[in-house]
Amino acid sequence: MDLQNSDTIVFMGSNMAECHPCGFKWPMKAKAKGATLIHVDPRFTRTSAMCDQYVPIRSGTDIVFLGGLVNYILTNKKYFEEYVLGFTNAATLINTGFKDTEDNDVFFSGYNATTRAYDRATWQYQTGTAPARVPEPQSNSEAKEGQVGSPTAPVAAPQGQSVKGANFAALIANRLPGAPLQDKTLQDPNTVFQILKKHYARYTPEMVEKICGTPKELFVKVADTLIANSGRDKTSAFVYAVGWTQHTTGVQLIRTAGLVQLLLGNIGRPGGGIMALRGHASIQGSTDIASLYNLHPGYLNVPDASKTHDTLLNYILTETQPTSFWSNTPAYVISQLKAWFGDSASADNDYFYDTLPKITGDHSHLPVMIEMSQGKIQGMILTGQNPATSLNAVFQRKAMAKLKWLVVLDFYETESSVFWKHIDDIAPADIATEVFFLPAAHVAEKDGSMTQTQRTIQFHKKAADPPGDARSDLYFWWDLGIRLKKLYAAGRAGAKNLDGIKNMTLDYAPDPAEVADWIHKDEPSALKVYKEINGFDYKTKNPLNSFANLAADGSTAAGAWIYTGMLQLVNGQVVNRGDMLPGKNDGWVSPNWGWAWPANRHQLYNRASADAAGNPWSTKKKYDYWDAAAKTWKNDAGDGIDFTLTKDPATPANPNGIGVAFHDGASPFILKKDGKGWLFAYEGLSDGPVPTHYEPWESPVKNLLYKQDRNPIAKFYDVPGNKYNEFAGTQFPTVITTYRLTEHHLSGVMTRWLPWLAELMPELFVEISPEFAKEKTIANGDYVRVISERGVTEARALVTKRLRPLTVNGQTLHQVGMPFHWAYQGIATGDIANNVTSLVADPNVTIHEGKAFTCRIEKGRARA
């Protein structure tokens, strides 16, 4: 919604009009108010059609483009100086041992070629002296249970012991680092500012043109537009989606936009920011209430065998950041365990922490499928997932053939549920996988909540009973949990690792009134799950109004601390802030429409909307401000203040302060250890503190910036069936990108079965420029083969000038685009675009590279 306040919006790595058509009304409102809309994309799409500027780019070169913006802003001194100096780590000094890619033309310091990994020691801040440490005893027998004392109290630190009696505040205080050192003149060569300047000096407009194929004048126009529409009076926003994430450099790519926005002062301010468009209705919710292997709900890390996570106490001490908002981690973790394991969970048994499985490495989709292909995985449960059409689809189908059993919960008989009929070189009779298909209820056929891309949560009641035997996913998992509990109840007493399952609460049995008109009376209560996620006082069972109420002593329970407050106790009544109430007339922030986590704060880091002294940067962009008389922060638009409400802007940093108290009153980035926006990321990233351009894993051209062609840390899988196209070779000279259309959704399970949608986009096609079509004698509508080392995809040619050949390093380079919605089930069927993609991923988050790879196009059909 905030996009309506932007003066310029750059869509890059996003086709918002097509893939997020409902949200696109907000950019259109901004446009009606005079904003300039810019689309940077390999294809001229329906988004480009709505924009003032369309800027072509070669897929996978976004860091060059964005790095070019960084360079342009720095060399022309167009950054928002006051913002950069005050709110970012530009002035912070980096370890003198740090070496940039500029220094040796290949890697940052700390690179180990054998392990293909960085040691981040030299990337750290220079700091002052840390507060004196208090010795920590090795036993906690004398401590009182549940005591959370003041940080100055004597430390009762049961290092390596149970959390019983742990004084977390004291333990955290004992881990405070020294304050980062700064050079406010920005002259020291070890300041982040000088490192950035040096690092991006190569990213000139000429280099942008040479690598991205973007005409220089179009790039400069974008830069000038952004600069003209940023600063005190104006703000610009970036909008991205999976066009940025699905790269071997995806995380760094998004970070580069972060650099641009921090330099222009566009973070934490109305109309600014970087809008991450999530893929579908509640994918934000499925990240928050984590469906990821390495996260527990509320972005708490899953215990990891390779970290100091052996006990709950060590887990908490490892995970708690002493100098950011994450200093409250102990309360979040213990409340979560209390929510899961209920009455019998206590400090005495470390809240059953020991029964949680620990991860031993990367268990995300790609590595799991690799292991499956090697016969290491027995069974799989798929809900809302369709790997039979996913990356390197042939490989994934063959991997599934190694399974003993497969459970599929979906609306229709998905491709994955009948994968065994569709492997070219394996007869169905030779596949032993036992497949169970369970019909699933649709979203409108069950209660539940959704969290959309702006983190707004809404709870919805079901509209109709599901047909036939279809059941909610919740029912499936709940029933599975109850059955497991029954099975284990009779199991070996004292088998510690089973205590978790035995003690799972699972108290979701519906109240009779809830299911009175339902066809299935045994569907679990989504509202009870919701209440557990929200959190409650363990004694009174009343919902908690804020995560500030969470305690680390087992007196509170909360499934996900960030969601605490969506249910609230107001005057003794439970109010569901996420109820689907009609929007009240409460301004553009609409704080009463749904509920945005955390604490109904819609704009994150919104302290940055006021200057260091707490005054709005300008009247036009007024948002948060410090009311000196009332000694409090205020926001007239109704948004929650994402800052300590009563913290005076003039408050100095406190080297002995825990959490945000460590920061001064002018540090808006409360989740960061130094309270600053990070132009230089000394931790959190495995492939470098400053974004650097590497070519996609498969590219027809070599890296023109560095000797290193591809991300040295990228995750690749050298396994049979996943051969990569030769890098910069001649066999696969064409750049290809895959994408979505408005008319279909992902692998099409929700759309290709619907005649009304099927007719709108009936067949798989590949978009080709007339120039390339002429070269290949392909006519509009012809069948063509798209070929890679992994396989062949057959598609109809859609010859259109919306695609264009690019001049890259003086050579003409063709790009094609292919949507990935089709497969062999449903009523609009077609070949699988992912037959040609490969398994290769970003090192930080293991997201595949589906947006930029290479192929060869041939005229004619693939199969008789």
Add this chain to the structure above:
Amino acid sequence: MPTTYVLPPEWEWPITIALFLAGVAAGTYSVMGLIHFAGDKRDEPVLHRLGFIPMPIMIIVPLLLIYDLGQQSRFLNLLIKSPAATERPGPLMFNPNSPMNWGSWAMVIFAGFAALAFADSLHHSGRLRFGWLEPLTHSKILLALGELFAMVVSGYSGVLIAVTNQGVWSDTWLMGGLFICFSELSGMAVAAIVCDRLGATHTALAVRRALFLFAAISAAFLVLFLAGLATQQDGSLPALIASLHEFVGVAFWVGAVGLGLLVPLLLLAPRPIVRIPNGSLALIGVLVLVGVLAFRYAMFYSAISFVQS
């Protein structure tokens, strides 16, 4: 690229046949009228034979028209207002803006006149006695009225297709006139066949003359029609000519122009360019009828929804 402004009404072959037949019936009836008003005793055998023709045709025509409707059982909605169509006044259905309503009613009424003519012919053939109908069958006023409705029947379909937004059809005001011309031509062609069969040489003389003159008038209308289309800014004439290909083109040039117009013009001129053998008038009549059918066909299928660029 979106280019089509209009959708074709997709009228099928029964419509072509029906309108051709209606034209024959109306044309035949008009020839009877001509004989009544301008002929004499010597023309009576022909007159009485012609009287048998319109009524059976006017039974077939509505059947064909109804056959082509999407909802055949509802054809009466054309004449009697459906109770659901509450917005229209009165019990009968008549929308003065719709040539189809004019045509429907004209056909019903004309069918009555055709029935009278049929009865009269029966009476004169001596097979059934309808002498009591003579005040009606011999009434000049009723005959004149019958003539009028015959003209409406023969011409309404031309006006109807002009009152559309289809290319060519609606680009000219001459379609109604052209349809009447070709109806009359077909009526006279029927008369020519009858004359030949009956050996009515006296009547044949007038029929030959009329056939020639009607063909001449029709040709003149056709030229005006083409010239009119040529002046249209939206390029109707090129569109028409472009659409005259394959069978439709053959129908237009060989059938309508060749058989329908050139045959009578060349063979029946006062000083004929080509001399024809005796007793070939029936053949000419048949050729002209084929030509008129071809004209209907060409007009229907050539001009239905052309694409404007």
Add this chain to the structure above:
Amino acid sequence: MSDLRGMFVDTSICTGCKACQVACKEWNEMAPGVPLPMEDEAAVREHRAFTGNSYDNTSHLSATNWRHVKFIEQIGPDPATTDRSDPRWLMMSDSCKHCVQAGCLEVCPTGALYRTEFGSVDIHQDVCIGCRYCVGACPFGVIAFNQRTGRVNKCILCQDRLEIGMGTACAKACPTSSLTFGTVSELQAMANERVKLLHSRGQTDAYIYGWDLGNSGTITAGPNKGTAVKDVEVVGGLNVFYLLLDKPEVYGLPSHAALPQRNFVPSAGIALISAAVLGVTGLAAFRRNRMSENAAAAATAPTSEGGA
């Protein structure tokens, strides 16, 4: 006439998402009595084909497409060259315009087509006989024959929704408010404001198709760049009207649409004249025959000679 309801279609903010098309089909279930497509898979499959015409795979309005989004690619001034300057991709959601003077309604011989209390044009499905006259009479190619029901169908401005105080399903579904439902007078004011706004932003090609609100401008891109455009009133006004960015023809709309009845009186008049000419000529032919008592033998002479 504040009761008149209509829609304003602002093509400048249409993203071509086709939600209107789907909402229309969903709400109307393909019009009363028409089976949903899934019930006749073979028939649907025949229609469901890749056209290669930009992102348009439903091609035109029909008995089961009461709404249709058009896609016009203008990447550069000339599609035949590689010049891609000022690229545009125009989109327009098309439907029945509910003309103030409606050709379909004028020619309907059964009273099946009628003007509703909202000023829209609806069809009594139980009166329509399927004569298809209206199909040819519509200047926009909107109304179409439904082979399966033997009747005609078109957008009926969600008459059933309007009757209970709701707006149209398509406008409800439109994410960018490119389709807005309301009273015609309000919509005209909104349209006028919108044109003025676009002009002030330099998009001078915006103008109104359906009503003459006095706007004029110049096309800024595409093959017609530089051509002057101005508001155009069509067939007495369109209750569903458009903001366009190029000449009407580019969107497949006629610049000069008119009622078919414009041809009625002249055509009928000329028909009468031709009838008179033919009648007089015919009368003369027979009259001359009667006058020449002995002419018969003489007249046949030439042919006899010819035959000899």
